[in-house]
Amino acid sequence: MNNDYTQNDMEQEPQKEERPASALIEKIQQLGQTNVPQLSSDSKIHCLTIIGQIEGHLALPPQNKTTKYEHLLPQLVAIEQNPNIEGLLVVLNTVGGDVEAGLAISEMLASLSKPTVSIVLGGGHSIGVPIAVSCNYSFIVETATMTIHPIRLTGLVIGVPQTFEYLDKMQERVVNFVTKHSNITEETFKDLMFAKGNLTRDIGTNVIGTDAVNSGLIDEVGGLGLAMKKLNELIDLHKSQSAEGLVQ
Amino acid sequence: MILYTVMPLEQVFPEESTVYGKVKQVTFQGIPLMVEAEDFQYARVVRVLSTNPQDFLDERCCPGTKISFSFLEGLSS
Numbered sequence: 001m002n003n004d005y006t007q008n009d010m011e012q013e014p015q016k017e018e019r020p021a022s023a024l025i026e027k028i029q030q031l032g033q034t035n036v037p038q039l040s041s042d043s044k045i046h047c048l049t050i051i052g053q054i055e056g057h058l059a060l061p062p063q064n065k066t067t068k069y070e071h072l073l074p075q076l077v078a079i080e081q082n083p084n085i086e087g088l089l090v091v092l093n094t095v096g097g098d099v100e101a102g103l104a105i106s107e108m109l110a111s112l113s114k115p116t117v118s119i120v121l122g123g124g125h126s127i128g129v130p131i132a133v134s135c136n137y138s139f140i141v142e143t144a145t146m147t148i149h150p151i152r153l154t155g156l157v158i159g160v161p162q163t164f165e166y167l168d169k170m171q172e173r174v175v176n177f178v179t180k181h182s183n184i185t186e187e188t189f190k191d192l193m194f195a196k197g198n199l200t201r202d203i204g205t206n207v208i209g210t211d212a213v214n215s216g217l218i219d220e221v222g223g224l225g226l227a228m229k230k231l232n233e234l235i236d237l238h239k240s241q242s243a244e245g246l247v248q
Numbered sequence: 249m250i251l252y253t254v255m256p257l258e259q260v261f262p263e264e265s266t267v268y269g270k271v272k273q274v275t276f277q278g279i280p281l282m283v284e285a286e287d288f289q290y291a292r293v294v295r296v297l298s299t300n301p302q303d304f305l306d307e308r309c310c311p312g313t314k315i316s317f318s319f320l321e322g323l324s325s
Contacts, residue, residue: 043300043301043302045301046299046300046301047299047300047301048299061258062270062271071273071280071297075280075297075298075299078299079299088299
């Protein structure tokens with residue numbers, strides 16, 4: 001029986017085109033190392049990477065590195081449903097992008113019942129800000145930056161006051177989301193958003209690491225180790241809370 | 249026609265639709281991948297889309313590996 005199983009598994013294996021002799025060289029070329037650590041069990045913490053531009057209704061040219069919401073949303077549904085997954089780590093290095101796609105991802109993360117922790121690495125600009133704050137706890141590395149700026153519109157614009165009102169409403173959605181999910185006040189956030197002189201010839205502020213924490217936008221300065229520790233703490237808390245719920 | 253603009257070329261002239269079709273999303277033994285067709289038989293892995301960190305350690309589908317089309321599901325065309 002067992003033998004049958006392994007044989008079937010072997011048949012399922014994809015056939016490599018390359019000879020096994022060159023496999024070592026190939027591995028060095030692909031990963032820069034000869035072997036990667038293999039863990040036997042499935043991970044109880046999943047990791048979502050928000051990288052490049054956040055792609056919305058318009059498909060960006062293939063040379064752009066993008067995060068597509070149609071990829072992320074089903075994954076988030078799967079994470080919510082899978083009982084083996086206990087927590088989610090969100091890693092951000094994004095320049096921003098589509099407001100509605102970004103808000104969709106943020107809302108999905110905020111309404112996820114499992115513990116979530118985000119880390120901002122490099123940059124978490126414009127619409128990356130709501131995604132970063134949507135998690136239960138947020139981290140920013142010391143060197144990372146977040147640009148807070150008013151919403152912009154590309155494409156066809158009709159030059160009527162209603163266009164401005166539409167834009168203003170859209171901005172209000174972002175501001176409301178950020179103030180609701182972080183410790184920053186609406187006043188401070190808007191001050192940062194409409195500040196002059198911080199970005200050359202542009203409106204907004206570029207907050208770096210500790211500044212983001214001081215303004216209340218992000219919870220703590222820290223990297224991977226701290227984020228994983230916090231996530232495990234939140235998972236334990238979540239477990240004990242749900243256990244209490246069962247007793248009652 | 250001479251076009252005087254500070255806009256980058258790719259923003260003025262839209263990409264041809266053929267370049268979008270090259271990369272496709274497929275699943276390989278439950279792992280969502282972005283692949284690029286290498287030839288008629290093999291696809292090259294461009295990106296791993298999974299949220300499971302263990303899938304990134306799976307050397308059968310690390311970026312750059314060639315996988316036969318017969319092992320891939322979800323190819324639309």
